[in-house]
Amino acid sequence: MTASRSISGVLYSELLKARTTPVTWGFFAVITLLTALNTSLSLGDPVTQVATDAGVRHVFTAGRDFAVLFIALGAVGAAGEFRHHTAVPTFLTTPARHRVLIAKTLAYAFFGLLIAIGCVAVQMAIALPWIASEAHFVSPLSSAVAVPAVATVLSGLGYAAVGVALGTLLRNQVVALVVTFGWFAVAENALAAIAPDVSRFLPGGLFSGTDQTDLLAVPLALALLAGYAVLLNLTAARTTLHQDV
Amino acid sequence: MAAGRSVRSFDGMPNSTIVLDRVSKRFGAITAVDDLTFDVKPARVTGFLGPNGAGKTTTLRMLLGLAEPTSGTATVLGGRYADLDAPAAAVGALLDANTFHPWRSARNQLRITAAAGGIDSGRVGDVLHAVDLQDAADRRVGGFSLGMRQRLGLAGALLGDPQILILDEPTNGLDPEGIRWLREFLRQFAEQGGTVLVSSHNLAQVEQTVDDVVIIAGGRLRAQCTLEELRARTSQTVEVRTNHVAELRGRLAALQIESAPGGADRLCVSDASPEIVGEVAAVGGIPLFGISADTADLESLFFELTAPTAPTARIEVPA
Numbered sequence: 001m002t003a004s005r006s007i008s009g010v011l012y013s014e015l016l017k018a019r020t021t022p023v024t025w026g027f028f029a030v031i032t033l034l035t036a037l038n039t040s041l042s043l044g045d046p047v048t049q050v051a052t053d054a055g056v057r058h059v060f061t062a063g064r065d066f067a068v069l070f071i072a073l074g075a076v077g078a079a080g081e082f083r084h085h086t087a088v089p090t091f092l093t094t095p096a097r098h099r100v101l102i103a104k105t106l107a108y109a110f111f112g113l114l115i116a117i118g119c120v121a122v123q124m125a126i127a128l129p130w131i132a133s134e135a136h137f138v139s140p141l142s143s144a145v146a147v148p149a150v151a152t153v154l155s156g157l158g159y160a161a162v163g164v165a166l167g168t169l170l171r172n173q174v175v176a177l178v179v180t181f182g183w184f185a186v187a188e189n190a191l192a193a194i195a196p197d198v199s200r201f202l203p204g205g206l207f208s209g210t211d212q213t214d215l216l217a218v219p220l221a222l223a224l225l226a227g228y229a230v231l232l233n234l235t236a237a238r239t240t241l242h243q244d245v
Numbered sequence: 246m247a248a249g250r251s252v253r254s255f256d257g258m259p260n261s262t263i264v265l266d267r268v269s270k271r272f273g274a275i276t277a278v279d280d281l282t283f284d285v286k287p288a289r290v291t292g293f294l295g296p297n298g299a300g301k302t303t304t305l306r307m308l309l310g311l312a313e314p315t316s317g318t319a320t321v322l323g324g325r326y327a328d329l330d331a332p333a334a335a336v337g338a339l340l341d342a343n344t345f346h347p348w349r350s351a352r353n354q355l356r357i358t359a360a361a362g363g364i365d366s367g368r369v370g371d372v373l374h375a376v377d378l379q380d381a382a383d384r385r386v387g388g389f390s391l392g393m394r395q396r397l398g399l400a401g402a403l404l405g406d407p408q409i410l411i412l413d414e415p416t417n418g419l420d421p422e423g424i425r426w427l428r429e430f431l432r433q434f435a436e437q438g439g440t441v442l443v444s445s446h447n448l449a450q451v452e453q454t455v456d457d458v459v460i461i462a463g464g465r466l467r468a469q470c471t472l473e474e475l476r477a478r479t480s481q482t483v484e485v486r487t488n489h490v491a492e493l494r495g496r497l498a499a500l501q502i503e504s505a506p507g508g509a510d511r512l513c514v515s516d517a518s519p520e521i522v523g524e525v526a527a528v529g530g531i532p533l534f535g536i537s538a539d540t541a542d543l544e545s546l547f548f549e550l551t552a553p554t555a556p557t558a559r560i561e562v563p564a
Contacts, residue, residue: 009360009362009363010360013361016356020346020348020353020357084346085343086344086345088311089344089354089358090361091310092309092332092333092338093361094361094362095310095326095327095329244306244311245311245312
């Protein structure tokens with residue numbers, strides 16, 4: 001069996017796992033609903049000036065407040081293998097565990113991408129007619145819409161990959177969720193308060209509020225997110241992935 | 246065969262498909278498996294026996310690459326499990342009936358395994374049919390009984406049409422019909438040249454199935470031999486009902502077979518099989534009204550071998 005054939009089979013297996021796990025679709029529903037709600041609140045906020053590019057960008061970055069949920073999706077999916085003991089048949093069929101980790105990361109990145117596309121579609125379905133109703137025409141291809149949309153889609157992919165690494169490292173769904181939410185809600189805020197310049201380099205601060213001028217450029221932020229995903233996955237591959245199951 | 250140490254197989258040929266060579270596993274201060282060496286050969290059903298907590302599951306996990314031995318080597322088909330080219334086609338394993346996502350259907354569980362193992366998805370329907378789960382194939386596993394989950398685990402083990410089956414307490418939760426089916430299946434699998442290693446804490450449960458036994462307790466090997474050799478070590482008692490007690494006793498004594506009257510029409514014969522006693526009676530024209538063998542002694546020997554105070558001894562087939 002060639003390595004490429006083997007990894008494609010494992011990838012299909014991991015995609016099938018994610019697709020047949022209700023929690024994946026639960027996250028899909030929750031993230032898109034929250035995005036719809038947040039987009040509506042942004043549009044309804046009197047401070048938002050939809051007549052300006054900055055205002056439109058602000059509306060289309062609303063979904064990114066839920067980056068933590070993309071991490072949670074990957075973390076719950078990866079740690080779920082240990083909760084439900086499905087890691088046993090998984091590692092029996094594919095003893096080369098790094099292949100499982102690569103395939104799972106790709107599978108959840110795909111579902112992160114899919115959910116993020118859903119979020120962007122929902123945002124467009126709500127915001128574009130809303131803005132048009134206020135006599136302002138905004139093209140979906142304009143930079144004020146397209147750049148945050150692309151960033152949302154690709155960050156969804158990256159955050160889900162980070163989540164898989166966290167779930168594999170911690171091997172416990174509850175602990176993975178506590179660590180994820182604790183990092184976003186407490187640790188990053190504390191770090192931002194102590195060292196504001198560092199905030200934009202941290203996982204949670206890479207994209208939040210892209211309309212703010214002090215954030216990293218989207219390509220650089222995406223590259224940094226990819227770096228976090230690779231670093232955490234490598235750490236998992238070298239530590240907990242090889243522990244007894 | 247493990248490198249650097251020759252482990253003799255039952256017939257003296259180095260053809261063992263599973264070899265454990267001085268395998269130990271420690272969890273902190275606890276030694277779960279201690280310097281365990283045994284081998285399993287093809288076309289045989291080998292019972293891996295021991296009381297609960299003896300180290301059976303830990304041993305099987307090390308054999309299957311799910312746990313790393315603290316020392317020693319465990320090999321399957323001459324190499325580490327993790328190095329097998331196509332593990333699902335080489336080894337089918339059932340370690341736990343609770344290794345399924347409760348929200349997935351039985352069919353999807355197997356499709357996932359088939360995809361990862363490079364197995365044709367058409368096998369999924371075949372194995373579900375083989376374990377009689379075809380009618381429940383699209384139901385969520387969370388609603389399955391223990392017996393159904395055990396059958397699904399067996400289906401997963403058979404998916405790759407493997408050469409070796411490694412089953413940990415597979416009869417747990419199975420109904421009598423399921424146990425009988427499993428016995429027949431394992432016998433047939435071995436007769437076709439397959440290797441079967443089946444663990445159990447209950448010798449009586451596997452007695453009708455196994456050819457060879459490996460008995461462990463406290464993580465240490467207590468015996469490795471054929472079932473017949475284990476039986477030979479027991480002092481079997483045969484109880485006979487006849488109205489010619491004295492005459493039968495005399496004929497048995499002439500053959501140096503000890504016996505003692507157990508009542509007016511009963512005789513208890515030691516260290517002889519029912520076949521021999523029956524033959525002696527037939528030759529002497531002695532009518533028998535009943536004959537039974539006390540098989541509890543095999544169980545007693547098992548308890549004796551696995552008792553915490555029992556010395557570690559290995560029963561081996563003479564070369």
